[in-house]
Amino acid sequence: MNIGEAAAGSGVSAKMIRHYEAIGLIEAERRPNGYRSYGPQDVAVLRFIRHARDLAFPLEDIRKLLALWRDRSRASADVKQMALAHVAALETKAASLQAVADSLRHLAQHCSGDDRPNCPILAELEGGAR
Amino acid sequence: MNIGEAAAGSGVSAKMIRHYEAIGLIEAERRPNGYRSYGPQDVAVLRFIRHARDLAFPLEDIRKLLALWRDRSRASADVKQMALAHVAALETKAASLQAVADSLRHLAQHCSGDDRPNCPILAELEGGAR
DNA sequence: CTTGACCTTCCCACATTGGGAAGACCCATC
DNA sequence: GATGGGTCTTCCCAATGTGGGAAGGTCAAG
Structure with missing residues (x-):
């Protein structure tokens, strides 16, 4: 899906998704036309980020939380x-x-x-x- | 007095004094050499600002408070x-x-x-x- | 082919404070 | 009078998190 759909599905604005990518919090595949491409897993990550933001975690904390989240053996x-x-x-x-x-x-x-x-x-x- | 002395006397850093001037919160006389010149009244204003900041007033509120403060008939x-x-x-x-x-x-x-x-x-x- | 919705990058803004560079200046001491 | 240390000037950049908007590319429907 495109960034707009990922934004709608996650509650994170497209602006912010690009920003999170710019600061290395997330990554995104690119299609031949240059568009970012997202899958359901990416939307789950975005939702995770949004929930953490809802809990007022700073982005640097979220960076660590994401690492812990992805580490099944943490x-x-x-x-x-x-x-x-x-x-x-x-x-x-x-x-x-x-x-x-x-x-x-x-x-x-x-x-x-x-x-x-x-x-x-x-x-x-x-x-x-x- | 120069900005450094005004800063020391008011508890507002020289950096912030210049900033407050840049955003039009305060003004300052200039000496022929370009240095800003402050009098005791200016220091009082700076102290007022600092106290208002201590009370977490946003600068825009402080702008209004300063106007009220200066208006003897408010x-x-x-x-x-x-x-x-x-x-x-x-x-x-x-x-x-x-x-x-x-x-x-x-x-x-x-x-x-x-x-x-x-x-x-x-x-x-x-x-x-x- | 045109139109409209979507995407891209890039710059700017908010509010507040601080860091630091480059250059001008003042004062005192040698 | 020169040298040096401290202070001043302006200008740029940083942080935090989010958004606005311009200029241009892309795609799908009519």
């Missing part, structure tokens, strides 16, 4: 270790975003929010967080 | 509204990261993590999340 410990490291990274980032949100919400709570100019939020930005 | 409601919208965005992102982390952690929990190849994480990536 140790599941390797996969688990990657997954847990990724979970930790996600949670760290989520917590830090939440912390920032909390402190900003706190600031906003003390802002009258009417048509007077006085605003602790701007005051904090001006001088605070030293 | 209504605090405008600031509060922006802040709360930003808080909501942060919390949405934090929650979605946490949700992804949760589901991945859940998957990892069912992975033996030993030297056997069987791994539900890969299986899920392969077929799941449809």
Whole structure:
């Protein structure tokens, strides 16, 4: 099948498929006319990639996951270790975003929010967080 | 003062100061020799920007915040509204990261993590999340 | 043969920060 | 006055991931 069909079948845009190929994440056969040609197995790989992206794995992680996926004799410990490291990274980032949100919400709570100019939020930005 | 001193005094790198100028967030006087020249007020602006970045405001938001900051007669409601919208965005992102982390952690929990190849994480990536 | 849908490559954009090169400059010391 | 170290200038490139769009080739149906 052509790239469009592979895109539709995998949920990965044609743009991204070409990009993944450009960075060496995947490969593709070429037809005499230069068109990329994909089989069902390729679509499965693309789906794998998309699911991993859905789980916010960086592409470099996905590169390793693909290698592990293709290696029938891999140790599941390797996969688990990657997954847990990724979970930790996600949670760290989520917590830090939440912390920032909390402190900003706190600031906003003390802002009258009417048509007077006085605003602790701007005051904090001006001088605070030293 | 020169850019280096302004950078040291504000906590914004010289690189970033030039960048902020390039995108029109700030301006700078030029000396005859071409060097940028900053005064204490400029450093205050840079500090304002850095604090807003610490609170994860996007630069476009900072552009508006700066305008509000400079407008002595602004209504605090405008600031509060922006802040709360930003808080909501942060919390949405934090929650979605946490949700992804949760589901991945859940998957990892069912992975033996030993030297056997069987791994539900890969299986899920392969077929799941449809 | 024309038309439209699809494919190709290539460049550009987003947002943010940093690295580094090449050249100009300033100040102080010899 | 020259030499040198530090600072400044601009310009290009990098990362991340995704998309837009142009210019041109290809294919199938009418």
